[in-house]
Amino acid sequence: MSSMQPVLTKHPAFVEAERRWGEMKSDRVHFEADWEGIARMMRPQRGGFSLDDPTSRQMEKPLSSAPIFAQSNFAAGLYGTLTNPANVWFGLKTNDSDLNAWQPARLWLDQVRDRLLASFMPAVSPFYSAASEVFGDLSAFGNGAQYDEVVPEERKILDVTVSLGEICYDIDGFGRVSEVVRRFHLKPAAALHMFGKRGNLPPKMAELAEKGDQTKFVFYHHVFRNADWRQGMLGVRGKRWVSRYSCELEGALVREAGYDEMPFFAPRWEVESGQIYGTGPGFIALASTRAHHQMDAATIRAAQRAADPTILAPDRGDWPLNGRIRPGNVVYGAVDTQGRAMLRPLEITGSVNLTLQEKQAKMEEIKDAFHYTLMNLAGRTGMTATEVMAITEERQRLWAPHQGRVQEEYLAPKIQRRFSLLWRAGQLPPPPPEMAGVDLQVDYQSAAAVAQKSAQGVAAVRILEDIAPLMQVKPEMLDRIDPDGLLEVLMDARGAPARMFRSREEAAAIADQRAQQQNAMMAMQAAQVGAGAIKDMAGAQAALQPPTEGGNAQ
Template sequence: MTDNKLANKVVNRLGQLKAARKPHEKVWKECFDYSFPVRGVGIDDTFSTTDDIQRKKSRLFDSTLTDAAKTQASAIISGLTPANALWFGLTVNEANEEEARWLDQSANTIWRNIHNANFDSAAYEGMLDLMAAGWFALYIDQDQKEGGFNFQLWPLATVYCDSTRADGVIDIVYRCYELTAEQVVNTFEEASEKIKKQAEREPNAKLKLIHAIYPRNDGKVGEKAEKMPIASVHVLENDKELLRESGYNEMPVVVPRWMLIPQSVYTISPVSDALPDAKTLNEIKKLELANADLAISGMWIAEDDGVLNPRTITVGARKIIVANSVDSMKPLQSGANFNVSFTQCEQLQAAIRKIMLADQLQPKDSPAMTATEVNMRQQLIRQLLGPIYGRMQSEYLQPLIDRCFGIAFRAGILGDPPESLPDKFIGIKYVSPLARAQKFEEVTAIQNFVAMTMQSAQVNQEVLDNIDFDKAARFTGEALGVPSEIIRPEQDVTELRQARAEAQAKAQADAMANQALQTGADEFAKAGGQHMAQQVAENG
């Protein structure tokens, strides 16, 4: 395909993607306006200034929805990708000791490099977008200057998505962005002479660019950039000029989604469910503040008595009002009932927190919980976030780890894998708090079963044969997130038991030998005593 044809194809496809996204933008914009106004800048093709954003924030008279969305975003992050604990591992079927060691070391290296980069800040802002719009786009690449990973959260206003797959998983991402003419020349060596001359005349002139990422049907992993499985094309939008064609070995953009809109790759968000209550609450708060102003400053009724002119009078501190009579001016009751307002606001705030799961996810202001209460709370969190975790795992965690593993492996920081490993499929196991919560019910069942069996064993010891205590202990430890360094490998356990059995057998053999020697000595001593007694009797 020639450069002009490819550039025209990208520009035309962008027009189609914009048209497909347009019907959903109004809802996203409204959700952002009532939760995080700054993050919704540009969604409706209007890029607001700082003053515009501040004015939008000033029109929010209640922050319940914002706080609840932040609470749920934080809970999902701490449940999916905590920075203080390893939240994934790598595994293969029937891994030997060498393979398991390399996989564990690789997972730990990737995890440390992810959180040593800017992942935590980008992921949090992405979760805020997920709360308001129901999706976000996180770009993952290698830091060309400092090394390690580089995470970029692309503004939703600039990203357009589609899918070539039957299951609707997003694999086409177009990003619109701007660079100055000087930046274009410095970034793309393939820039035309026209752009270079413009950079000399107007270095700060803004140019619109398109970054198109989509799958190549004939692409292969490990090939040169133009033949990789994922295409990367940069185009100058207005001039339809191809600036660069390259590629990726893995999809570099992860696009997690909340709840799909039928017949669309886009989604709705949890904020959209709470939006009606948030709008009503905001109006009530607005009226409440207006009536509070009346309650503080008061409302008056005045009579034009020839001396007092109500049209020019100003009520305030240290002011003297001249009138014919004290009855010419009186305070007027507003008739406002703040109790109704307070009750309605409390009900709406509670409804918003319930929809956003903030009342369940946020720690309670109460004394320390018992073990039973902790178990019940974890079960509740698992039930609430379980469906969310399934989609986050397939559309967020898996492509994120795949991309980071590919970058780290090609950079050589994982070391050489065992010779037997390249022929095996490397899978991902999730050990995050939310993944462990999925297994918590099984852990509880194991604990209850073992406890009941131990009680029955007091009557009949043979019932203990029904439990494989090794598997029960290992499963429970892994499900509770016990560090792998604490749990001995099965081979080490076998060797430890063999050594213990040999030591016990040796100790038993030594004890038997000592007992035999002692018995012989006693018999010899006894026989010697009898012989001496006989001699004494004969010589008597």
């Protein structure tokens, strides 16, 4: 009799994640071919998009580093412009301009902004290093992927940039990410560390970890909309997004949970209508990069032939050369008795007529694809502040369509989710009662926006300088200027925090109190003056009265 082995049934969650991975992966095959070329020429730290394990790929070594420099310089420019940690790169505001100018609202918005910015700092989150990788992928492939996860035991928020080789996603009718499948590999020890306390790993995984097994197992992280979402309910049904981790070992469901917001972010640089994945500057530069690579290869091969040419010999058996001629050695028999050379190099009549200007032209095309002229201000001397501002404005003009998409698909949902995480954790102060139910907006503080506000402040000061001589002749011109409005313009121009200034109401109350004190002092002084005058008058009247009878009798 043959023994019957039990058939392990894979969990439906694993089967569904595996199926959706295959479907979404097949939809982007034509993109992956271009991504491989871009990675090979411009971003060698990425690649392996069509491999089972992208980390097992071989690192490509291009012949020129110039395209890599152009791509990395562009990515650094995006990072410095959009998420520079040295600057206050975003703020918060409402739809009501009057409410934004209200001092309690300004103070609360500034406090919330400061706490949000603090949550992105390295002590709490690796956001800035992860954002740098996102911008690198975005500049090269036109697509990036990142997710965040709260780690309660470490009191941190983990931001992770994911290679395009291990993630697939789908979009809804509005172009927003609606489903994500991440396929990654873990060794047993790493899986036990990740899911040991908050998961249900197969017992065999723990056994392999104890033995020190180094086999990599496939894991799927499947996130999708919760069709059974019920607001206010506990557990997974109370979450808008379902999160399922599953493992190929026994096809097990490792963990099922949920998110209130989509934790994955997939910014794209430029997208055609109806397309899921986009293209970026790297796609535009790919043709010129390939041509530049072939030019370098041809030049190097020609130089190798000239430095170490092929040697022609009559017969291998007659000459003890063994196919090698080394510098400084004596080759016996290389000439006959009459002095004629029996060996000669192979002469190739054709030559590589590639000039330095032709290769430089291709390099300029690559730099133009990455906006190198606008990006690189280093080394330029003698530039005025006006010229720098003009270049910055031109950069913003060219980036405006793409920058808006990056902010919409990456930064805005990232900040919104971070706000929600901190709010639910009780890390944000309560707003003033007057702001109940008011929607908040993200106000991005780009270099161009800051320069524009600064220019408004300079214009306000120059107007005062222009009308100062006129006010000597016509003082009523000063009545046209609102002092509070002027102060607020200068505050915005300098980026001053709201806590430095009092509200208009507080300033008016202080002015009224000061006026009352001045009036009281004036009244007191007037009373003192009046009392002195009365006393003086009384003394004068006493001096004018005649003496009484008998007052001077002798």
